[in-house]
Amino acid sequence: MPSISGGDQDQLESGENMERDESKLKVLNFNSHFGEKQILYDISLGIPDNRVTAIIGPSGCGKSTLLRSINRMNDFIENFSISGEIIFENQNIYGEEVDPVELRQKIGMVFQRPNPFPKSIFENIAYGLRVQGWKDRHAIAEQVEKSLRAAALWDEVKDRLNSLAFDLSGGQQQRLCIARAIAVEPEILLMDEPASALDPIATARIEELIKDLKEKYTIVIVTHNMQEAARTSDYTAFLLLGRLIEYGLTDQIFTNPQKKETEEYLTGRFG
Numbered sequence: 001m002p003s004i005s006g007g008d009q010d011q012l013e014s015g016e017n018m019e020r021d022e023s024k025l026k027v028l029n030f031n032s033h034f035g036e037k038q039i040l041y042d043i044s045l046g047i048p049d050n051r052v053t054a055i056i057g058p059s060g061c062g063k064s065t066l067l068r069s070i071n072r073m074n075d076f077i078e079n080f081s082i083s084g085e086i087i088f089e090n091q092n093i094y095g096e097e098v099d100p101v102e103l104r105q106k107i108g109m110v111f112q113r114p115n116p117f118p119k120s121i122f123e124n125i126a127y128g129l130r131v132q133g134w135k136d137r138h139a140i141a142e143q144v145e146k147s148l149r150a151a152a153l154w155d156e157v158k159d160r161l162n163s164l165a166f167d168l169s170g171g172q173q174q175r176l177c178i179a180r181a182i183a184v185e186p187e188i189l190l191m192d193e194p195a196s197a198l199d200p201i202a203t204a205r206i207e208e209l210i211k212d213l214k215e216k217y218t219i220v221i222v223t224h225n226m227q228e229a230a231r232t233s234d235y236t237a238f239l240l241l242g243r244l245i246e247y248g249l250t251d252q253i254f255t256n257p258q259k260k261e262t263e264e265y266l267t268g269r270f271g
């Protein structure tokens with residue numbers, strides 16, 4: 001099997017390396033194109049289970065493309081093509097036998113802007129459960145409550161579950177979207193700049209939530225915000241022009257980057 005470590009990983013403790021090699025989610029020699037234009041070049045990385053992995057890098061370097069490849073969201077774009085593999089639970093997610101709809105239930109996504117459905121708070125969560133085949137009203141109500149609690153929103157909304165989701169603040173709407181994503185009990189949660197549209201207080205709540213959620217989920221987060229990556233993630237992957245320049249423990253990447261490009265980016269010399 002090809003190495004799944006990016007950059008100079010030798011300095012990492014062997015235990016941490018093992019943790020990644022044994023992880024359920026691995027990107028292997030992954031390339032992607034939009035039409036003729038190559039966006040990602042030979043990306044290989046293992047995403048450790050029950051950890052937060054941040055993908056950072058300058059605008060346009062391919063962060064979202066990589067993230068959206070992990071649950072086949074780019075399939076919706078006509079001229080998108082890939083080579084290489086993304087392995088999830090020992091299966092290439094781009095294999096013919098994989099149903100992308102089922103895959104997205106296991107690998108959920110939270111987007112940059114909160115995007116609740118034009119429905120009540122309750123229905124925003126119950127809807128996905130019904131699509132999954134849940135019928136028992138009591139069980140649905142229990143799962144709605146459980147998800148809202150896990151997303152640290154229950155206390156704020158328990159008395160107005162039938163209000164429109166749009167009546168919530170931006171930060172509450174984003175936590176509702178997180179509750180919606182976790183209600184269907186995914187394994188992996190992908191987050192594309194989940195706090196970038198929020199004020200500092202709402203951002204802090206989302207960051208706290210991310211730290212809590214990793215006990216149960218493996219989280220991959222794309223962020224422009226270096227402080228946010230440093231505060232929330234255990235591992236950081238630095239992309240530049242579609243290539244993985246360095247990947248390792250967040251503390252190490254931020255305090256002692258091994259590559260000149262990483263250091264220049266982190267110190268604000270470009271990007």
Ligand SMILES: Nc1ncnc2c1ncn2[C@@H]1O[C@H](COP(=O)(O)OP(=O)(O)OP(=O)(O)O)[C@@H](O)[C@H]1O
Nearest residue numbers: 034039057058059060061062063064065066077224
């Ligand atoms: N649907 C598309 N069709 C063609 N090119 C695209 C499409 N989506 C993205 N791209 C191109 O792919 C490249 C990578 O975009 P991507 O959104 O992955 O970068 P990013 O690192 O997430 O950027 P940002 O930080 O600005 O969101 C960019 O050059 C972008 O223009």
